[in-house]
Structure formats: structure tokens, C-alpha cells
Amino acid sequence: MAEKRKRKIDDECRQFQEEWSLKYFFIKSGEKALSAICNETVAVMKVYNMRRHHQSKHQEKYVQLEGKVRSEKKI
Template sequence: MAEKRKRKIDDECRQFQEEWSLKYFFIKSGEKTLSAICNETVAVMKEYNLRRHLQSKHQEKYVQLEGKVRSENFSKLQNQLIPQRTLFSKSSNEMNP
């Protein structure tokens, strides 16, 4: 009997698409996708997972935004994440000289 090889997510070579940033309020952080709204990551980098996260957790406030208002909100959230990320990397570098 032939043994079936289990499909691994790592073998699929999923890559973050830049269009997902504005569409689903996600940014790429290292090898993970990070929600610009709540700083949560998604287990598998698939468009369906990003859309589901936005619709299930941020339905009321962000799903209905369109056009310039949407891009302004995304830019604001993204700019708030940058200082947080640099603060964490700076403190970890100070602890491990």
C-alpha cells in the first residue's frame, strides 16, 4: 500500500501580496502577517484567512470603509505600529548586547 505524504503548509511557498495591506489591513512583519488593527497574526498566509479575520473581528468599524478614508485609516494604523516595533527591537538589543 502506497504511503500518502501529508501536505505541509511550508511547501506551498505562500507570499504576502501588497494589495492585501489596504484590502484587509495587514502588513508583513518578518515571515508573518500582522493585523494593523489588533496586532494579531494569522496562522497561514492566505487571502481567505486575512478576509475572515477582518470580517469576524473588525466588521463594525473597518469593513465598510472605502477609498481615501480607508487608505487614511490604514496609514494611521501602520504609522502607529512602526514605533512599537522599533521599541521592542531596541529593548531586546539592549538586553542582548
């Protein structure tokens, strides 16, 4: 019987997307994605994780920021 090989995050080539900075207020810090608002990192650099963090922790405060105001607020 063949052995199953476990997937590794490094094998999936996950890379930080610049659009996440504007949409979800995340920045790249080393090899991690860091929330510019609360300085928490997400486990895996995926858009789902960024969106879930932003919606669950910062949505109410930053939902009204749009366009130029949002890009100025970005750190």
C-alpha cells in the first residue's frame, strides 16, 4: 500500500498579495501576514484567512472606510 504524503504549506507556494493590504489591512512581515490593526498573524497566507480575521475582528470599525480614505488609513 502506498504511503500518503502530507501536504506542506511550503509546497503550496503561498505568497502575499498586495491587494490584501488595502482590503484587509494586512502587511507582510518576514514570512507571515501581519494585521496592521492588531498585530496578529494568520496561520496560513490565504485570502480566506485574511478575510475571516478582518470580518470577525475589525469589520464594524473599518467597514465605512472606502476609496481614498481607506488607502490613506492603510499602514
